[in-house]
Amino acid sequence: MSKSNEKVALITGGSRGTSVGEHVVVPGLVPYSATKGAVNPAKGDWAVPQKAATALDRYGHVDEVAALVAFVAGPESSYITGANLTVDGGMNA
Numbered sequence: 001m002s003k004s005n006e007k008v009a010l011i012t013g014g015s016r017g018t019s020v021g022e023h024v025v026v027p028g029l030v031p032y033s034a035t036k037g038a039v040n041p042a043k044g045d046w047a048v049p050q051k052a053a054t055a056l057d058r059y060g061h062v063d064e065v066a067a068l069v070a071f072v073a074g075p076e077s078s079y080i081t082g083a084n085l086t087v088d089g090g091m092n093a
Contacts, residue, residue: 055090
């Protein structure tokens with residue numbers, strides 16, 4: 001589904017009073033064990049400048065991204081609809 005079609009679906013579904021919960025979680029640099037053999041943001045020549053590019057001057061933790069995913073999957077986020085949620089330590093701030 002394209003972004004424009006997603007917005008149409010959200011508006012249409014929401015106007016009918018149905019529960020709408022399509023969200024996009026956009027994590028920043030988060031090294032974790034599954035990155036072995038892949039590009040790990042905490043390794044290589046670009047690791048230090050990438051970390052310094054975040055407002056918090058550190059990489060994220062898997063638990064921080066998971067907490068956001070758990071929140072938007074739960075009932076506390078019932079008024080959040082069709083959001084792009086960035087959890088990147090301020091890299092895009």
